[in-house]
Amino acid sequence: MDEILHGVADGVLEQIGPRLWLLRQFRFVTLSALAEATGISTGTLSRLETGPLCPPAAR
Secondary structure, eight states: OHHHHHHHHHHHHHHHHHHHHHHHHHTTOOHHHHHHHHTOOHHHHHHHHHSSSOOGGGO
């Protein structure tokens, strides 16, 4: 059962970056504006969008 849940979680995590980028583009929001609104650095947001960083909840 744990293997199934981990597989589902992995799939969801893989979608976060592309979805974040798409929503940001659709709403014409810059990384800087999103960083200011969320308190997350532009570097972290950029890495989330491009993939090499897992969200803290995934650790």
